[in-house]
Amino acid sequence: MGTTLLPVPNTPLVRVLLVGANGHARVCLEALLDDPRHVVVGAISSDGTGIEGLGVPMLGHDRNLAALARDHAIDRVFVAIGDNAARSDVTRRVEGEGFTLGTAISRFAMVSHTATTHDGSALLPGAVVNAATVIGGGAIVNTNASVDHDCAIGEFVHIAPGASIAGGVTVGAGALIGIGARVLPNLTIGAGAVVGAGAVVVSDVAAGSTVWGAPAKVREAS
Ligand SMILES: CC(C)(COP(=O)(O)OP(=O)(O)OC[C@H]1O[C@@H](n2cnc3c(N)ncnc32)[C@H](O)[C@@H]1OP(=O)(O)O)[C@@H](O)C(=O)NCCC(=O)NCCS
Incomplete structure (x- = not known):
């Protein structure tokens, strides 16, 4: 019997901004990219710097969220910070600015x-x-x-x-x-x-x- 190829559903892409740019962020980035709908537009961090070879462009400070959202048409924000208290604080701020979180x-x-x-x-x-x-x-x-x-x-x-x-x-x-x-x-x-x-x-x-x-x-x- 022949194989029937089903059409791939036309799922919309989700543009994600990474907050955090160290080793943990790199692991999270790879996991985010395992979802074929995700496009990670770049990363931001508290001082605007990230580890070498992170794999996405650094887009600045985490104080510039609103401007970044406008310039890069961000759908979701993923907070990739290992420390629990810092991750919680940054997430509350991100949510307070009206963003939806990625997973x-x-x-x-x-x-x-x-x-x-x-x-x-x-x-x-x-x-x-x-x-x-x-x-x-x-x-x-x-x-x-x-x-x-x-x-x-x-x-x-x-x-x-x-x-x-x-x-x-x-x-x-x-x-x-x-x-x-x-x-x-x-x-x-x-x-x-x-x-x-x-x-x-x-x-x-x-x-x-x-x-x-x-x-x-x-x-x-x-
Ligand atoms: C338990 C923990 C929080 C204690 O940290 P701390 O208060 O800074 O402890 P210290 O490093 O000053 O060590 C104090 C003493 O306890 C011992 N000790 C510390 N953590 C220990 C552990 N997990 N198991 C057994 N002994 C431990 C130290 O050897 C030291 O002994 P000594 O007084 O005889 O020299 C820390 O050691 C730990 O295990 N953190 C978890 C880290 C982790 O898994 N992070 C996730 C990264 S992805």
Whole structure:
């Protein structure tokens, strides 16, 4: 039997501006470009500079958003800043100026069809987001990090490379789960908490506290 070639749907292109221009931004840029609808027109940063070889032109400071939107016909803005507090501040400003946020999902991320991802989030290569999990706006699920089923990941959370979050875990807004950390099932990590690299979290973590070690214990961050 012959093969029938279906016409490619005529999807409109989405012109995206990248805010942030360091190594994390480059990873996000590659993930943005995995979506064939995305055209990344350029990047801006707080001082107008970016790393060498970023791959898109530097268009100036992040104070010039309105003019840039006009000159470059921007549809969406993607905030590619790794630090949670800075990403949250810049995102609020971008939204306040009336822009819609983009979302960066690597073609190498595996996202359940029953998961929900909110605008501004980044799911980077090797990230796994399993069934019925919700990824909040502006959250990062970084390289090879996994978030299993029925988790609630808050806004501007960063799940760092290689971290594993078991099923049923809640992570409050702005928390950092460090590189390679593991969080056991059904626990709650409070807003703004920091889980150190390599930690094994076996009990709930209070908002704003820092824990590390195996089993993870509350410590005074320096
Ligand atoms: C937990 C963390 C926040 C602590 O930072 P800090 O308060 O600056 O800690 P310090 O570097 O001053 O270290 C204090 C002590 O704790 C130890 N320590 C720090 N982090 C540790 C960790 N994750 N696991 C075990 N021990 C740790 C240090 O070796 C040091 O020990 P010492 O007093 O015997 O010398 C930090 O080390 C960390 O793990 N951050 C996560 C980083 C990350 O994954 N970022 C994502 C990037 S994509």
